Each structure stands twice: as structure tokens, then as C-alpha cells.
Amino acid sequence: MSAGLRGAAVLGLGAHRPALRVDNHEISRRTDSSDEWIRDRSGIVTRGVAGDDESTVDMATSAGAKALAASGVPADAVGLVLLATCSMPGPLPGGSPEVASRLGARSAGASDIGAGCAGFTYALSMAADAVRCGTAEHVLVIGSEKLLPMVDPDDRSTAFLFGDGAGAAVVGPAEVDGIGRVVWASDGDQHESLTIHGSPRRLAMNGRAIYRWATTSLPDLARRACAQAGIEPAELAAFVPHQANLRITESVVKSLGLPDSVVVARDVVDSGNTSAASVPLALTRLHEQGQVRTGDQVLLLGFGAGLTAAGQVVRCP
Amino acid sequence: MTAPDPASVLTGLADVLQEVAGTPADKVVREAGFEADLDIDSLTMVEVVVACEEKWGVRIPDAALEGLRTVGDAVDYIAGAAK
Numbered sequence: 001m002s003a004g005l006r007g008a009a010v011l012g013l014g015a016h017r018p019a020l021r022v023d024n025h026e027i028s029r030r031t032d033s034s035d036e037w038i039r040d041r042s043g044i045v046t047r048g049v050a051g052d053d054e055s056t057v058d059m060a061t062s063a064g065a066k067a068l069a070a071s072g073v074p075a076d077a078v079g080l081v082l083l084a085t086c087s088m089p090g091p092l093p094g095g096s097p098e099v100a101s102r103l104g105a106r107s108a109g110a111s112d113i114g115a116g117c118a119g120f121t122y123a124l125s126m127a128a129d130a131v132r133c134g135t136a137e138h139v140l141v142i143g144s145e146k147l148l149p150m151v152d153p154d155d156r157s158t159a160f161l162f163g164d165g166a167g168a169a170v171v172g173p174a175e176v177d178g179i180g181r182v183v184w185a186s187d188g189d190q191h192e193s194l195t196i197h198g199s200p201r202r203l204a205m206n207g208r209a210i211y212r213w214a215t216t217s218l219p220d221l222a223r224r225a226c227a228q229a230g231i232e233p234a235e236l237a238a239f240v241p242h243q244a245n246l247r248i249t250e251s252v253v254k255s256l257g258l259p260d261s262v263v264v265a266r267d268v269v270d271s272g273n274t275s276a277a278s279v280p281l282a283l284t285r286l287h288e289q290g291q292v293r294t295g296d297q298v299l300l301l302g303f304g305a306g307l308t309a310a311g312q313v314v315r316c317p
Numbered sequence: 318m319t320a321p322d323p324a325s326v327l328t329g330l331a332d333v334l335q336e337v338a339g340t341p342a343d344k345v346v347r348e349a350g351f352e353a354d355l356d357i358d359s360l361t362m363v364e365v366v367v368a369c370e371e372k373w374g375v376r377i378p379d380a381a382l383e384g385l386r387t388v389g390d391a392v393d394y395i396a397g398a399a400k
Contacts, residue, residue, distance in 0.1 A: 041358060209379055212363045247360055 008131035008171055009178030010124075010317050011138075012071025015284040016062035016166040017271070018048035024160060031156040038160040043246025047163030047272030050146045056087050057095040059166035060144035061102045063280070067140065067168035068103065071317065075104035078170075079136030082127055083112045084119025084143040084276035086196060086305070087150065099142065109136070116194065117242045117304025118184075119143055119276035120167070121311055124300070125182035127171040128312075142168040143276035150201045158205055161245070163272025167280025178315035180229030183221055187213065187307040194305035207245075214248045214303055219255035221311055222301055229297065229313035236262050236313070237296035238286055242303050243268035243278035252301075263291045275304065283316075292316045320399050321373065326392045333368045337361065347389035355388075373399045 023046045024035040038044055050059060060083055068075055081103075083096035094112035115122040120143035127139035144166035151162050171179065190213060193206045218241070226233050233239075233256045241249050246268050253264055267282035274281055279300050286292045296316045303309035321329070327347065334340035338361050344354070351357040357365065362385075366377045369391070375398040377385075385391045 041360065206379070208359055208363050208382070211360050212367060212379075215364070216367060245360075251364070 005132040006134070007174040007177030008128040009174035009176070010169045010314050011073060011172045012067045012069070012170045012317055013280065013284045013287055014063045014066025014068070014070055014168045015281050016059040016066070016144075017281070018050045018054055018059070018164050020049045020051055021046050022049050027160045030153050031159050033156055033160065041245075041247070042161060043266070043269050044160060044272050045269050048165050049148055050164035054146070054164070056085055056144050056146045057098050059146065059164070060085070060095060060099045060142045060168070063144065063166035063168040064099055064103055064140050064142050067170045071170035071172070073138050073170050073172060076106060078103070078105040078108045078138050078140050080127070080130055080139045081105060081108050081110040082123040082139060082141050083110070084115065084123045084141070085112060085145055086114060086116055086119070086275060087145045087147050088112070095144070103140070105140065108140075115276075115302070115308045115310070116306050117244065117273070117275045117278065118302035118306070118308040118310050120279045121182070121300050121302030122184065122308070124169065124171065124179065124314070125184070125310060125312060128179040131171055131173055138170060138172040140168060140170055142166060143278070143280050145275040145277045147203065147275055150196055150203045152202055157207060158203060161273050162203070163274050165271060165274045165277045165281050167277050167284050169280055180225065180313035182310050182312045183225040183228060184308070184310035185217070185221055186309070190307045193307060210307070211245070211248060213307060214244065215251040215255070218252050218301060218303060218309065221309055222252065222256055222299060225299060225301065225311035225313060231297055231313060233257070233299070234259050234262065235297075236299050237316070238263040238265065238292045238298040239301070240265040240279055240283045240286065240298055241301040243271060243282055244273050244304065276302075287316060321396055323392050323396045326373070326396050327388070329372060330369065330388060330391060330395070333365055333372060337364045337368055345388055347387065347392065349388045350386055351388070369395055375399050
């Protein structure tokens with residue numbers, strides 16, 4: 001993949017799913033909708049809702065600790081913590097330094113990454129490059145979101161869509177490179193399609209514009225990410241797109257012509273759209289369920305506000 | 318490119334709706350409302366529009382999409398845009 005440099009790979013995964021679940025019936029009571037209406041439009045059945053004792057940093061720390069444990073990498077060997085999020089309580093400080101401190105990664109650098117729902121796949125590519133170049137021995141990459149406080153519970157078009165949670169991956173050196181070269185894209189002409197503005201902060205979305213952009217532009221991005229890893233989409237073990245909406249996932253799967261042998265992450269059904277947390281949450285679930293195994297090649301594809309997108313093929317730890 | 322006549326656009330739109338949403342061709346009449354009569358929700362409508370853009374080489378922006386309530390609205394828009 002990168003001549004002359006050492007390889008980088010995902011060494012461990014971890015997830016934090018809030019214990020509190022909210023189903024469609026509860027959501028629909030306030031929005032003149034129904035369980036069926038919500039399922040038809042999104043595939044979502046239930047979602048996790050962070051409690052008062054589950055901040056964005058709390059959930060990031062929890063997921064990060066699990067990923068470190070799974071990887072066997074001690075916290076003091078982490079050289080960099082990257083936290084992809086759009087749901088810190090305010091613009092400063094970022095959450096990553098506190099996550100690093102709480103985990104005991106005292107010598108780590110720390111930075112938050114703001115690329116909306118694509119944040120995790122952006123951060124993962126930066127982590128892989130840092131490991132390859134030797135600027136960090138191990139990097140903890142986390143996506144964590146506490147979105148629901150910013151979602152209007154009376155907004156029929158968004159109230160059902162989002163959920164809270166966190167997922168994490170430890171990236172470290174490897175003899176065989178296990179993180180394919182990233183393919184990324186942006187379309188700033190559509191910067192108003194998904195925003196969080198105001199006081200109190202409120203999420204607003206033009207779902208139709210995002211749906212059109214996602215279903216028409218992501219298949220090509222996915223093919224190019226596969227090409228970077230020298231694999232055909234049909235040869236993938238699994239496809240883990242950002243869990244925005246099941247209908248976007250199904251449309252991209254159809255466009256790519258993925259055979260049934262490719263496992264497709266549909267974590268959105270149980271988790272809702274958790275923005276930057278969705279890709280690591282969905283990947284971790286497939287891993288926990290044994291639907292992907294060590295060495296399997298999986299296409300990750302993040303996309304969302306900005307608009308931004310990034311994807312890469314990774315080998316499962 | 319010769320502008321398509323409304324009758325041929327209506328036939329082509331019926332093909333698109335059949336392909337995208339499984340809508341029976343006999344239901345696709347000018348007066349039919351996409352949401353009210355054909356059960357086409359907003360995201361399915363995006364798929365219909367994208368398919369129409371490819372079929373006729375036209376651009377149907379989101380702002381115009383808001384005004385396309387019935388099959389007749391879409392036929393007239395596509396026939397006009399393709400001139």
C-alpha cells in the first residue's frame with residue numbers, strides 16, 4: 001500500500017451503547033407519526049439514548065477503554081488520541097485530551113476531528129498515516145456522539161433519526177498493512193444541508209438533498225476505495241457504511257451490486273444514526289457477532305455534514 | 318435533442334415508477350398525486366427524480382421538486398426542461 005513505510009492496522013475495537021433505549025412508539029407520540037412510518041423511511045426500530053451520566057467524553061472513554069483492552073495495547077503506549085465528534089457541549093475544549101487523561105494515555109497528543117458523520121473514517125486515515133510515518137506508535141481513534149440534546153423532539157423529519165453512542169479502534173504498526181489508502185470527497189456547495197446552529201443548538205437537515213447526494217455519489221467513492229486496496233466490491237467480507245438511514249445503505253448496496261456473500265452492516269435499525277460513532281459501532285457489532293473474522297477485508301464509508309465523505313478498506317483485527 | 322412530447326414522457330415516467338417503486342402503469346395518470354395516490358414518499362421521489370434526470374438528460378433541482386405534486390406536474394416539467 002505505501003512503499004517504504006511500515007504498515008498500520010486496526011488492532012482492537014470497542015463500543016459503548018447507552019443502556020437506555022427509546023422505541024418508535026415513544027418518538028411518534030410527539031411527532032404525529034407511527035412506528036410503521038418511521039420504519040418505512042429509515043429502517044430504524046429503536047435507538048440508544050445517553051443518560052445524564054453519559055457525556056460525549058464519558059462514552060468515548062468507555063469505548064476507548066474497551067478497544068485498548070481488545071488490542072492488548074497499554075494506555076501509556078498510545079501516542080495520539082483522535083476523537084471524531086460534533087456533540088461536545090461547546091466549541092472548547094475538545095474532548096480528546098480528557099479522554100486521553102482518563103484512560104491514562106498521559107504522553108499522548110490529542111485532537112478532536114470535525115467532519116460530521118464522516119469523522120471516524122477521516123480520523124482513521126490520519127491515524128494510519130501517523131503510525132506509518134512513525135509520528136505515533138499507537139493511535140486511539142474514537143467516534144462519540146450525544147446528539148439527542150440537539151435534536152428537536154417535535155421535528156417530525158429528524159426526531160426519529162438520531163441516537164447516541166461511541167465506538168473506537170486502536171491503530172498500531174503491522175507487518176502487513178491492514179488499512180487501505182483512504183478515498184475522500186467533499187461538496188461545500190451543500191454546506192447548509194445538515195447544520196447544528198442556534199441557542200439552544202438545534203440540528204437541521206435537508207434529508208432529500210443528502211439522500212440524493214449519498215445515493216448518487218457514494219457508489220463511485222466505494223468502488224474507488226476498493227480499488228485502492230486492490231479488491232473488487234463483490235470480494236469484500238463486509239460493507240460498513242455510515243448508518244444514516246437504511247434506505248441509503250440499501251440503495252448503495254444495490255448500485256454496487258454486492259452479492260449476498262458480502263455482509264452489510266444494518267446497525268441503524270437498533271442504534272439510529274449516531275453520526276461519527278456509527279461506523280465503529282456497526283463494525284464492532286459485526287465483530288462481536290462473528291459476522292466478520294480476523295483478516296477479513298471490510299469497506300468503511302463515512303459521509304455526512306459538510307458535505308464530507310471518506311472511505312477505506314480495513315482488515316478486521 | 319428533440320424535445321419529448323408530453324405523451325411519451327408520461328409513458329416513460331410510468332416505466333420509471335414501475336422500476337423504482339413498483340407502481341402499476343395504469344395508475345400513472347396526469348391527475349395522480351405522487352404521495353396521495355401513488356404512495357411515493359419523499360425519499361422514493363428523490364429516486365424517481367434521479368432516474369428521470371438520467372432518462373431525459375434534464376436537471377430537476379430540489380427547489381423544483383417541491384412543486385411536483387402530481388404526475389402531470391412532473392410530465393410538464395420534464396417536457397419543458399428537455400427542450
